[in-house]
Amino acid sequence: MEVDSVFYTDHSGRISSNPLLDQLPSYQSLLYRRKSSTAGTKRRSSSRGRIGSSGSGKWGVGTISRREEKQKSQTEERPIRELPRTMAEKRRDNTQRLEEDRELSSLKQLEHSTRRHLRRLRDDVHQWLGSLKLWRGDIHVIEGMFGTGILSYFSFLRFLVMLNLIIFVLMFSFVMLPIIIAPSVSGNITYNLNLGSECSAYPSSTRRGLVIFHQHITDLLSGGGFLEQTYLFYGYYRADKIHFSNSTYNLPLAYLLVTIAYLFFSLIWIVKRSAAGFKRNLVQDEDRFQSFCNKIFAGWDFCITNENAVRLKRSSLLYELRTDLEEERIKQKIADRTRKERCRIYLIRLILNLFVIGVLMGCFYSIYRATIFSQEVQMATKKDNFIMDLICEYLPSIVITLANFITPLLFSAIINYEDYSPAFEIRFTLMRCVFMRLTSIGVLLFSLWSQITKCGNEPCLCGYNHVLYPCWETRIGQEMYKLTIFDFIIIFAVTVFVEFPRKLIVQHCDCGLAKWFGQQEFAIPQNVLEIVYGQTICWIGTFYSPMLPAICTMKYFFIFYIKKVSLMNNCRPATRPFRASSSNFFFLVVLLIGLALACLPVSFSVAQINSSQACGPFVNYTTSWEVLPNTVSELPHGIKTLLFALSSEAFAVSFFVVTCLIMFYVIALAGAHKRVINQLREQLVVEGRDKRFLIQKLCQAQRLSAIKSPGSKSQPRSPSYHTSFSNNFNESVFLAHSPPDSSTHV
Amino acid sequence: MGNKQTIFTDEQLDAYQDCTFFTRKEILRLHSRYHELAPHLVPMDYTNDPDCKLPLALIVNMPELNENPFRNRIVESFSEDGMGNLSFNEFVDMFSVLSEMAPRELKAIYAFKIYDFNVDNYLCKEDLVKTLNRLTKEELTPEEVVLVCEKAIEEADLDGDNKLSYADFENMITRAPDFLSTFHIRI
Secondary structure, three states, X not given: OOOOOOOOOOOOOOOOOOHHHHHOHHHHHHHOOOOOOHHHHHOOOOOOOOOOOOOOOOOOHHHHHHHHHHHHHHHHHOOHHHOOOOHHHHHHHHHHHHHHHHHOOHHHHHHHHHHHHHHHHHHHHHHHHHHHXXXXXXXXXXXXXXXXXXXXXXXXXXXHHHHHHHHHHHHHHHHHHHHHHOOOOOOEEEEOOOOOOHHHOOOOOOOOOOOOHHHHHHHHHHOOHHHOOOOOOHHHOOEEEEEOOOOEEEHHHHHHHHHHHHHHHHHHHHHHHHHHXXXXXXXXXXXXXXXXXXXXHXXXXXXXXXXXXXXXXXXXXXXXXXXXXXXXXXXXXXXXXXXXXXXXXHHXXXXXXXXXXXXXXXXXXXXXHHHHHHHHHHHOOOOOOHHHHHHHHOHHHHHHHHHHHHHHHHHHHHHHHHOOXXXXXXXXXXXXXXXXXXXXXXXXXXXXXXXXXXXOOOOOOOOOOOOOOOOHHHHHHHHHHHHHHHHHHHHHHHHHHHHHHHHHHHHHOOOHHHHHHOOOEEOHHHHHHHHHHHHHXXXXXXXXXXXXXXXXXXXXXXXXXXXXXXXXXXXXEOXXXXXXXXXXXXXXXXXXXXHHHHHHHHHHHHHOOEOOOOOOOOOOOOEHHHHHHHHHHOOOHHHHHXXXXXXXXXXXXXXXXHHHHHHHHHHHHHHHHHHHHHHHHHHHHHHHHHHHHHHHHHHHHHHHHHHHOOOOOOOXXXXXXXXXXXXXXXXXXXXXXXXXXXXXXX | OOOOOOOOOXXXXXXXXXXXXXXXXXXXXXXXXXXXXXXXXXXXXXXXXXOOEEOHHHHHOOHHHXXXXXXXXXXXXXXXXXXXXXXXXXXXXXXXXXXXXXXXXXXXXXXXXXXXXXXXXXXXXHXXXXXXXXXXXXXXXXXXXXXXXHXXXXXXXXXXXXXXXHHHHHHHHHOOOOHHHHOOOOO
16 A cells, blocks of 8 residues: 555545646645555654655655755644644654754753743643633533533623622722721721711611511611621721821722722723634624534534433524525525515614614613602601512612513514514614613613702702712612612522423423423523623622622622523523624623723712712712822822823823824724735635646646557556546546655655 | 552653643543443553554443534544544544644644545535534435535635535634634543
């Protein structure tokens, strides 16, 4: 058996031959990337210098040996494990490289061996870090059962747990820790001056006298009562400066800077995580480019090991393929639409969009009213019924949750009439739901703000309504706390009281209603929106309630297990599959929108609304932001002028202009690259056709010369060339010279 | 440091670590998995490189491969004789290429081999039809199958010969966003 076939020897013994193609330089370079065939053991030890034995002897030996050298050096640079060779060859290469190393100078030897050791060390560290990752085993199980689409949801959840934990560590170490350790390191805490003015009256909210048990529960669930004057809320941090033995710790400044820091840190981490997905999304220039190829060759999750999951994956793949075919059909239909039909469609879409806007306005108005009603009820001192009390406290949360439950159903019902393509339908409904979820928080905050800054008909004495809200930041913190708790309760309750009975009914009851209902689907987009909503609340609320990140960490920790149990027992994955690649990017984009939305209220309240005079670290300042200019004015002269220069308009405008220029340059560069890619692709097509044309001509010419000189016998080729151009060339075409005795022959 | 194991010599473990994407611990674990498949056939002592091959049927029954529609092709692609009999070297090689850390180019090469059912270095229509049927367990109608395969070839074929050469395949797979995340087996 001859040595150098590229792939396996063909077991059918078919002789296909076009040695011309074996000699092509492009084919030669492919040889270096292929595993060799069965005759490996017979080959000489260095497997690198292989050339096709199709007789490159007479034909440009010089070029080939040069190319061989170049390819040799290329393969030498790559680590052995990335070469596509059999294990036996790789080990042989490895020993050869080690032997060659011994012949090199000691410096080079040292370099090679350090590189090798570093690589091994890096692999070990990677493995150790990987084993430390939270929930590694659980996620592995989920991946095996449900594939990578649902896996991305759970790894997103894990990411949020880590993010919240780090935000809490930031807050704790810079805001709470100094206060806690001050007594033990003999630090002296100066508290805010109580000027005794009207604005600084802060009635205590702790309950006095005999406290009934259920009032404790009310306090726990609403953040009032005994919880109000604790580390949980903003109002407790009254320290102004902490004097240690050789330095002073400015707590208000630290509080403000930590807030900016955690928002910035979240932004950087999310952007870093989404960079990979973003690059990939840019490469896919068209929407559905290569969707068929992607589904056939990269559609099957090789990790799936569970039989049920396999069945589900198969059905989801089927569904996807059928949807794609359907979408092709619909595209055709859209292109064929007449003018009259188009007008009708646009009119319907306009009406439905107006209807959607009307529904949204209705929801927002009901949230506004519910918030105002809840605030008024909380002000009333007479609190009689425990349950009514709780309901009134939680009224905004209840209304928001109801709105967020009904509107997605409405949107998915409406979208059917708007006649978009299926892919666009999904995305558009999702965008509407995202908008609804995140804007409802904004409406809640807006209604709170309107209450806080409204003092009857005259302007407020202290900049805020000090009668009703002596410590308004704590009140906002309490609302965020309530939203978080309620969110968690709802997720838990829905899983236990809705999904579990549904599964029992579907399993045991055979009636038609149960069959129509079906088992609960694990709809990834809705679940992701849920946790993004919770995370947005956490970002907004951390400024007003420094311990909220810790609560959110624990909340997401428990949600992981709840969702996992729900997935394993109650749900089946959605028939509409969610691709892992696009889903990671989608999650992070929605999270970024949530972050952007969270920054708005925080920055507005820090910069515009007067801070409470009765509580909190910013009593001595008009607004919370003021602490920064005050500190800057106390800095040494050089740094002060630098900071003033950085914040002046001249600098801002020129910075903006430079950023715009860079952005335009990068966009132009990306456009140019895309054009080059298209040109190269066209060139590839043309080159391929040229190649086939030339080969055909050459074969024709040789056939003619063979006919003209029937005496010259061309040597039969050994059956070792297995290229599949045999379809095009039904007679063997041989070279005019015999194969040389190259050393590759054994 | 670590336990004293007598399955491999230190040089062998180093060589494995250089030639695959696994660490020493993982290689030892792989050896125990390999041994489990046929305890009476696989020796515990590999220090002198015994020549032991396990047949296709045993390997394909592993839980990681059992439900994979391409399991036979995967094992065949990594076996030297093309019939699916894997020695331990090839076993480790297979899981190394399919692990998370293998680069995209390497995976693309082996993916091409796996999908090339008739081993003619081209993904022709028959290969695609077979692939699709394995994926969907023949639940698509024949017209749909033909349509999908035609569309796939249309998308990826660059040189216009109505089948996918390795260059076409590689060009297409670098732009397939899911390839790296789906083409991996965790062991």
